Amino acid sequence: MTSFHTSFVLGFHGCDGQTADALLQGGPFRQSTEDFDWLGSGAYFWEGDPGRALEWAQEKVKRGSYKSAAVVGAVIDLGNCLDLTVRENLDLLADAYRSFEAARAKAKLTLPENKDIRGAKVGDKLLRYLDCAVIKHLHENIEDEVRYAQATGAAPAILPFDTVRGLFVEGDNVYPGGGFYQKTHTQIAVRSETSIIGVFRPRNR
Secondary structure, three states, X not given: OOOOOOOEEEEEEEEEHHHHHHHHOOOOOOOEOOOOOEOEOEEEEEEOOHHHHHHHHHHHHHOOOOOOEEEXXXXXXXXXXXXXXXXXXXXXXXXXXXXXXXXXXXXOOOOOOXXXXXXXXXXXXXXXXXXXXXXXXXXHHHHHHHHHHHHHOOOOOOOOOOEEEEEEOOXXXXXXXXXXXXXXXXXXXXXXXXXXXXXXOOOOO
16 A cells, blocks of 8 residues: 555553563564454554553553553654554455455354443443454455565565554543543554664653
């Protein structure tokens, strides 16, 4: 797909303090493979928002998942990006949904559903089972096409994506009656470690 987005962005990864130290020493970012991941499998970053990354890590500390909260910054080359703020990529995702729906129907399986979690705002659907499955299906279709093209000596119509980018509206209204929400953010899932050009420790985080 054609991308008109600036190739290099700053992403911020919320994590445990011990994990942050390992990443800053050159360790690899963990690829999340949960069935409810918002953008499919990948290493996750908050684009341009270290404060939001820290809030997320602090929530993990409250739940007992992390011992301490930290943030690691990264220079990310989006490369071939499935940017879900761009119309043609949304059309591609819609095609993937129709293909996924047909495959599930043929197998006599129901579609997964996005779900709310206890304690979160109703309607935010923080468990993105359907979205994750559709994005994974899209990646699998592209990888199948690439393998077929290689076997037949043809050029693939589309190459696998290095990153996935999405804008998410989340949280309560910033003020009554307004159209802005407190936790709206842009998220990036990095599928290829080589897309992470460098890492750094943000100031005051």
